[in-house]
Amino acid sequence: MSIHSKDEIAELIGLLVTRDADGFARLYDQTAGLVFGVLVRMLGSRELAEEVAQEVYLEIWKKAGSFDRKRGAGLSWITLIARSRALDRIRAEKSYRGALHSMHGAPDRQPLADAPPSPADDANLSQLRAVVGQAMHALPAEQRRAVELSFFGGLSHSEIAQATEAPLGTVKSRIRAGLMTLEARLEPRFRSQIESR
Amino acid sequence: MDGDRFRDLALQEILTGLTGQEREEYESELDRLGPVGDAQVARMRDAVAAVGLNAPAAEPPAALRSRLIEKVRADAMAPASADKPAKPVARGSREPSRAPAGARLPDGGTFVLRPDRPEENRFPAPNLPWFAMAATIAAVVLGATTWRLSGRLEEAQLALAEAQASQAAVDSLGALLASLDADFSTISSPDASSVVLTGTSPDEPGKARAFIDPVSGRALLFVYELPVLPPDQVYQLWAIRGSTPFDAGTFRVDSDRRARVEVAEAATLLGADVLAVTVEPAPGRPTPSGDPILVSQT
Numbered sequence: 001m002s003i004h005s006k007d008e009i010a011e012l013i014g015l016l017v018t019r020d021a022d023g024f025a026r027l028y029d030q031t032a033g034l035v036f037g038v039l040v041r042m043l044g045s046r047e048l049a050e051e052v053a054q055e056v057y058l059e060i061w062k063k064a065g066s067f068d069r070k071r072g073a074g075l076s077w078i079t080l081i082a083r084s085r086a087l088d089r090i091r092a093e094k095s096y097r098g099a100l101h102s103m104h105g106a107p108d109r110q111p112l113a114d115a116p117p118s119p120a121d122d123a124n125l126s127q128l129r130a131v132v133g134q135a136m137h138a139l140p141a142e143q144r145r146a147v148e149l150s151f152f153g154g155l156s157h158s159e160i161a162q163a164t165e166a167p168l169g170t171v172k173s174r175i176r177a178g179l180m181t182l183e184a185r186l187e188p189r190f191r192s193q194i195e196s197r
Numbered sequence: 198m199d200g201d202r203f204r205d206l207a208l209q210e211i212l213t214g215l216t217g218q219e220r221e222e223y224e225s226e227l228d229r230l231g232p233v234g235d236a237q238v239a240r241m242r243d244a245v246a247a248v249g250l251n252a253p254a255a256e257p258p259a260a261l262r263s264r265l266i267e268k269v270r271a272d273a274m275a276p277a278s279a280d281k282p283a284k285p286v287a288r289g290s291r292e293p294s295r296a297p298a299g300a301r302l303p304d305g306g307t308f309v310l311r312p313d314r315p316e317e318n319r320f321p322a323p324n325l326p327w328f329a330m331a332a333t334i335a336a337v338v339l340g341a342t343t344w345r346l347s348g349r350l351e352e353a354q355l356a357l358a359e360a361q362a363s364q365a366a367v368d369s370l371g372a373l374l375a376s377l378d379a380d381f382s383t384i385s386s387p388d389a390s391s392v393v394l395t396g397t398s399p400d401e402p403g404k405a406r407a408f409i410d411p412v413s414g415r416a417l418l419f420v421y422e423l424p425v426l427p428p429d430q431v432y433q434l435w436a437i438r439g440s441t442p443f444d445a446g447t448f449r450v451d452s453d454r455r456a457r458v459e460v461a462e463a464a465t466l467l468g469a470d471v472l473a474v475t476v477e478p479a480p481g482r483p484t485p486s487g488d489p490i491l492v493s494q495t
Contacts, residue, residue: 125250129254133250152248
């Protein structure tokens, strides 16, 4: 998930292994707009997103040594850490809502919408965001909804089947087809990078 | 396994994680495919992560950057927590280390602990009969004096220990009384409110009551009938406002399955919609990871 000629984010993650705090600052500046955007979208609150973003970046700092370029791009590693920590937080709150009968439903989620380019992104990220936005927009509505429920909502295939009243097999096909389309749109941009890993 | 099945399993692994038979099936296919399978999964991981870019970018608060960079710089300056390379020690030197004599050094050498030289080698003994006799007499006199002094010292030490034990008992009772008095003041304060927490599990019901006095700023939690936890777990009290839990401290129960907890930040409990207790890994967590086992009645 990089359109840089080489995976600059992966290079910066490599600096963290040597405890390079300046490298961390550069990594933060290049990725914070994306990470914070994902967290706000998933958690529906800037305050919660700020707390979780702190956990995410400290985890990145501590676990940089576990990053493996063969398993995906640097930006993918960071994005998936942010998603996992947001899901942890959502699950913790959900269990409370269920048990306490005192919560008022899920936090307001932002409506599903195309992501506009943002001043929080650097130029490369804006370009990549535009590619992804077009690809997502081009997906059939059911595929796009299934993919978004899976990524942002953290729902399992069977939960999506229940939420969309579609058979489980259909849900799996929709997610697979949607992500393969996305992969195909992204791939020419970073095929050489993956193959050179 | 056909390609679609493999892709479905890989996506499930990336998005929610696989368990049981599906995981075994997936790993077996991944082994069979080798680097081709790894590359395919890497591309799928990138595609999944790309969905995150469909969230609008958001500018995080500037304070977050400052806070993080400050923490990271402090951590980078601190000594690494991993085992530090040990300093090589010169052969024959006395290294105050727990390593046994003859232990291997990081550079591949060894160090050896040599016994101290005997005293007689340090000072040549005078070879005079009268000197030996005088030394013997002096030793006997000194020995008798030392024995008497030693006996008196032991008596004094014993008396002191008894006095200290008595004083400690008095101090301890005084502290207990002061604590009970403070607890009674909190519980009986006209401004205090009390909140009952009941167990959520029919097997381990448990119960607790919190007393919160906004005037004195004290809050107490009395817990009953909770199981004693293993050392790597603690009970953690949460004050929940809206949908956000705030940490209000951790505690353990005694062998009678009870606890008295003085909440360090009583203000945390004020204005809470709900109080709850969870079991967390020691020494506690910033956010709850499990379901509550005690919950206040709403």
